Amino acid sequence: MKIAIIGVGQLGSRHLQALSRLNFSAEIEVVDSSEVSIKIAKKRFAELPRNPHILGVKYLSSIAELSKSLDFTIIATNADVRASIIRELIKFCNLKYVLLEKVLFQKHDEYVEFLEIFENRQISAWVNHPRRQYPFYRELRKWVSGSEKISYHIQGGAWGLGCNGLHFIDHLAFLTGVTELELDSDDLDSTIMTSKRAGFVEFSGTLRGRMGKNTFTFFCSKSVAPMIISIYADKINVVIDESSGWIRIASKEGGWIWHERTEPIVCLQSELTNRVIEDVMETGNCELPSYADSVKLHRPFINCLKSHLESMQGLDYVSCPIT
Template sequence: MVAGQSSNFKSNPEILIIGAGSLGSRHLQGLGKIKNKFNITVLDPNNSALSKSKLRYKEIAKSNPYHTVNFVNSLDLIRNSADLAIIATTADIRFKVIKSLLKQCFTKFLILEKVVFQTINDFKVILNLLDKKGIKAWVNCPRRVMPFFIQLKERTCKSSRVEILVEGSNWGLACNAIHFIDLLSFLSGQLKVDVNESMLEKKIFKSKRKGFIELGGTLTATTNRGDFLKLIDQRNDNLNFKTIISFDNIVIEIDQQNGLVKEYLKGESENYNQEEYSLPLQSDLTGCQVIEILNNNDPGLTSLHESSGFHIPLIQGINQHLSTIMQKEIKICPIT
């Protein structure tokens, strides 16, 4: 349980969560772990998703009944203002949801799940709208707020080049690529990223989420100074999912499935130090991020403006790949 947080914001701030699915319900649990009192509204047109979200919240609320939580299935049922809104919908409807929300509800801050949007124009329109309204928005690529990667950045920030290799089978390369592009930027300190899709398989796979697609093969990304990201998804194999981060003469090998991390010098992989490794749950992150934002502090997440610089080359690369396969121009990138 997260302890009570010091706060400078008004009492009982209004928090809105749109999208009560897997991630939305975890954000709700995260708010439930904070002892500041919130008025929370969870919105989803799917009553089944609302019911599951309510059950997940009760797992937390039993021992922490601080908040007022309302579950609604229509935008017409929300208040006309919110201090912060978390948009945890799928990517295909997020643009429409944000535009509809801002027509009838004033909010100061947004946290957006990713992939944020499916078209380049959506980024341009929403960024312009948020600038006009003075709304700050962040994208939830959470590795950059996790202690392991924060400590790692203290070491990589002095390096002239960072390399990341992510490899596994059926791990969702298309929908998860943005996580690792964001991580490359975070560890290297570089904001300009180019994406190369030429080594992806000439095949389209069904995503576990209905209406979206997945890809296999290899996708790479580079920064202007030469930092390098290589993402490999061997769809027809059974590879263990690993992330290998190299800088200077040091190699960090993360075995996420087995909860282990090794560190060794390049060329000396047999002489390694090994520790336990785990990714914090989203429900352990959301509360602290919301408190930081409400206190007008930087939550450590990527701003929407900065993240658009990572999303856009990814969308362009995948659309180019799909256009080649389908023999027609693709402008809407069907990933989430």
């Protein structure tokens, strides 16, 4: 099979590393116009043990150089160019399965455009929200199953509300199965920050929302502070520090007595992408959300932050400059 990765910056190169773990034969094609990114990707791939299933890796500078038919394509570019990249891809290549990074797109209309394109061309697409693959969160979903409602909170600083907020909205969707999203940006800070990625912005303050009966609050201060996730359900309460693996749990069954434990929570991307591809090739599906489901969360999120940006700066924006 042929696998392509478009964009091998920090995250794209981790996708490439994951492909070294594939358990079936594959040819890999990597596209990036940056010689620096290609150099880093080559170095990171070479760090891993050789896998005889990998029949070869081609490093290319343009989409036009790709094979005409691709079995699985990973698009790990920034959000501002993703739409144009996909348009170019479908001109040169027949795509079967696609994995997209968030934030998907910056313009509202592009979400509709690619819903139609993927459907018309029979392209199956998923969005990379990897918490759905973490073993602890799959266990947690069983614990909260059947809850009438969940209250979900994040507290921390400089964790990238604009860049990463959708990961946690999807996390709540994963735990509850609900994709109806309402947002309240009234308590976001009036100051718009410059992102660490050039040309993009970031947000701080408090973002509130509702998904069916479930509610959430995301607080992000401007200064660096540990991020803590707190989840309250009918029969269990859980407090999580992902970075340290610290978990605090109290359940109705256990008399609401708090217990602490420590275990790895976060899985590296270099350990996950191969599982996605293997699942898709074996079953036609995977643990990640479909593009259609993810659009239901992306569009209100993009519109909410764009409206706040316009209100604070007194300008009209064609797109929401987050990635």
